[in-house]
Amino acid sequence: MSNCTLCDLAQGKENAKVLYYDEICIAYLKKMPASAGHIVLIPKKHYTIFEQVPDTETSHLFKIASKLSTAAFETFGHGGTNIIVQNGGTAGQKHPHFSIEIIPRNENDGLNFLWQPKQLSEEEMSTTELMLKEAAANIGGFGEGHKKEVIKEKEKEVLKEGDKENYLLKSLRRIP
Amino acid sequence: MEMSQEESDMREKLKNMSPEQLKEYQKQNCIFCQIISGKVQSKKIYEDSRCIAILDINPANPGHILLMPKEHFSVMPQIPEPDIGHLFMVSKALSSEILKSLKVKGTNIFVANGAAAGQRAQHFMIHIIPRKDNDGITAFNIPQRQIPDSDLDEIKARMVGVIAKVFGLRAPATEEKKDKTEEKAGGKTKKEKNPENRQAKERLVSKNKIAKDLDDKEILKSEKIDLDKIAGLFK
Numbered sequence: 473m474s475n476c477t478l479c480d481l482a483q484g485k486e487n488a489k490v491l492y493y494d495e496i497c498i499a500y501l502k503k504m505p506a507s508a509g510h511i512v513l514i515p516k517k518h519y520t521i522f523e524q525v526p527d528t529e530t531s532h533l534f535k536i537a538s539k540l541s542t543a544a545f546e547t548f549g550h551g552g553t554n555i556i557v558q559n560g561g562t563a564g565q566k567h568p569h570f571s572i573e574i575i576p577r578n579e580n581d582g583l584n585f586l587w588q589p590k591q592l593s594e595e596e597m598s599t600t601e602l603m604l605k606e607a608a609a610n611i612g613g614f615g616e617g618h619k620k621e622v623i624k625e626k627e628k629e630v631l632k633e634g635d636k637e638n639y640l641l642k643s644l645r646r647i648p
Numbered sequence: 649m650e651m652s653q654e655e656s657d658m659r660e661k662l663k664n665m666s667p668e669q670l671k672e673y674q675k676q677n678c679i680f681c682q683i684i685s686g687k688v689q690s691k692k693i694y695e696d697s698r699c700i701a702i703l704d705i706n707p708a709n710p711g712h713i714l715l716m717p718k719e720h721f722s723v724m725p726q727i728p729e730p731d732i733g734h735l736f737m738v739s740k741a742l743s744s745e746i747l748k749s750l751k752v753k754g755t756n757i758f759v760a761n762g763a764a765a766g767q768r769a770q771h772f773m774i775h776i777i778p779r780k781d782n783d784g785i786t787a788f789n790i791p792q793r794q795i796p797d798s799d800l801d802e803i804k805a806r807m808v809g810v811i812a813k814v815f816g817l818r819a820p821a822t823e824e825k826k827d828k829t830e831e832k833a834g835g836k837t838k839k840e841k842n843p844e845n846r847q848a849k850e851r852l853v854s855k856n857k858i859a860k861d862l863d864d865k866e867i868l869k870s871e872k873i874d875l876d877k878i879a880g881l882f883k
Contacts, residue, residue, distance in 0.1 A: 489804045492811055501800050501807075504792035508803055522757070523744045530740050531733030538732050541761060542725040543814040547807050552723070552762020556788060559743060560754020563779040564788045573790060577765040585758065586766050587777075587787040589706035600710050600750070601691040601703055607749035608694040608701070611741040614734060 474518075478569035482516040492540065496532050499540055502573070507581055509544050511574040513537050519570045522559045527614065537572050544576040551577045554585055675720040680771035684718050694742060698734055701742055704775070708785055711750045711778040713742055721772045723761045735774060742776050752778040756788045 480486040482498050489501040491511060499513040515533060519525045525533070541553045554575045558564040565571075577583065592600075665673060675681045682688040684700055691703040693713055704712040715738060721727045727735075743755040758775040760767035779785065 489800050491804065491807055492815070501804055502792075503800070504794060505800075506791045506793065508795075508799075509807060522740050522755070523747065525740065527737045527740070530737050534736035535729050535732050538724050538727070538729070539814050540811065543807060543811040545725065545761075546814065547810045551764025552760065552767065554761070554765045555724070555757075555759035556790065557757035558754075558788060558790075559757065560747075560779065562752070562781050562783075563754030563756045563777075564790065565754070575765075575790070577762065579764045581764075583791065584766070585760070585787050587708035587785055590709060592707060592710055596710060597691060597703060597705075601693065603749050604693045604703070604711060604713070604745065607745035608742060611694055611738065611745065612696075614696075614737050 476518055476567070476569050478514050478567050478571065479518050482514060492536065494536075496529055497536055499536065499574075506575050506583055507577065509548060509576040511540050511544070513540065513572040513574065514569060520568045521565075522557060522570055525570055533572060537574055540574050544574060548576050548578070551579055551581075553577060554583075556585065671720060674722070674770060678720055678769075678771050680716055680769055680773070681720050684716070694738070696738070698731060699738055701738070701776075708775075708777050708787070709752075709779065709783055711746055711752070713746070713776040715739055715742060715774040715776060716771055722770055723767070723772055724759065725761075727772060739774050739776055746776065746778045750778050752780050754779040756785075758788070 474480060477486060481488050481500065488503075490498060491501060492499040493516075495516070497513060497515050499511050502510040502512050513533060513536060515525060515529055517529070522530075537555055541555060544553050554573075554577055556573045556575065557571070558566070558573075559570075575583070662670065662673070679688060683690045683702060691705075692700065693703060694701040694715075697718075699715060699717050701713050701715040704714050715735060717727060717731055717735060719731075724732070739757055743757065746752060746755055756775070756777040756779060758777060759773075761772075777785075777788075
């Protein structure tokens with residue numbers, strides 16, 4: 473037995489109502505569900521938080537989550553689904569093993585995952601925007617040629633600047 | 649309440665539209681499509697060929713991000729698989745950047761599919777919400793209900809068949825055609841005719857592909873993430 477209940481579950485050492493599994497992940501019905509058909513989907517490998525799950529596994533997990541969500545739509549024939557990740561104890565995470573929860577929804581099911589919006593000043597919004605924009609500039613390399621795009625954009629900028637210089641030079645030359 | 653003439657005209661118009669026309673109509677009336685095309689201003693955080701991330705103007709917490717596919721989809725089941733994969737890889741990256749730059753201790757990733765699930769916008773989106781201790785957000789404390797084990801068994805029995813169907817339907821139309829031509833070519837063996845066998849085969853093929861992809865990306869795993877601290881909260 474390991475220290476992680478969900479690792480035990482993934483290895484079949486813990487009883488669960490398993491709905492689906494493959495080499496990467498396993499999905500089961502939550503013992504104490506928010507609604508009928510509440511599914512928990514976990515990677516078989518132990519990762520504590522989202523950021524530790526490799527890209528390929530992330531991609532696979534959510535493709536499966538989407539299909540399970542579709543299956544929930546079809547089984548219960550109503551409403552919709554919520555997909556929630558609690559990433560970190562502060563965010564409500566209960567087990568130190570990354571998981572995705574898929575919750576079938578129905579009108580008047582008494583659930584409510586909506587939050588009270590916070591009023592931020594324009595300054596606060598702008599500061600957050602700048603910080604996140606700068607941080608997000610590191611994102612890329614998903615194998616879809618995203619980096620190339622960034623480079624292209626930079627090239628464009630250089631070109632533009634080049635044009636500007638030319639223009640200035642031209643106008644300088646025009647002065648007799 | 650009585651419908652105004654305008655409303656009933658509109659309903660009639662919508663009823664007579666083809667799915668393509670309807671999608672185009674939805675797109676034209678979608679505020680998020682207008683944000684994506686730049687017609688409406690937004691605080692853009694990230695953009696690539698397939699998706700865009702902006703700040704929510706009614707945030708649950710400062711730094712609340714909305715990540716959307718550029719193409720107009722209302723709900724998740726409409727989105728092609730490669731795009732799902734891409735969107736959530738970007739979500740993870742954004743979550744990671746939030747943790748590092750805003751010095752928060754966690755994030756919630758939230759999707760609402762359908763009005764009953766609290767979806768308000770007609771454009772599919774992923775919420776990425778920074779979380780701090782005592783930030784007053786209770787929305788993501790998922791309620792737990794005690795239900796009898798027999799109920800769980802019953803739900804499982806209902807879902808398993810549908811899940812098999814949904815996962816089985818993965819076979820793209822072209823493969824079905826291929827099967828038919830194979831049959832025509834005289835390859836009419838019992839094995840090939842059995843859809844269960846075919847599905848199992850496909851599952852196996854896709855499994856092997858995933859395993860191969862993982863091997864290819866082994867390097868990614870060794871990448872050091874300096875988020876051990878947050879993960880360490882559980883140790």
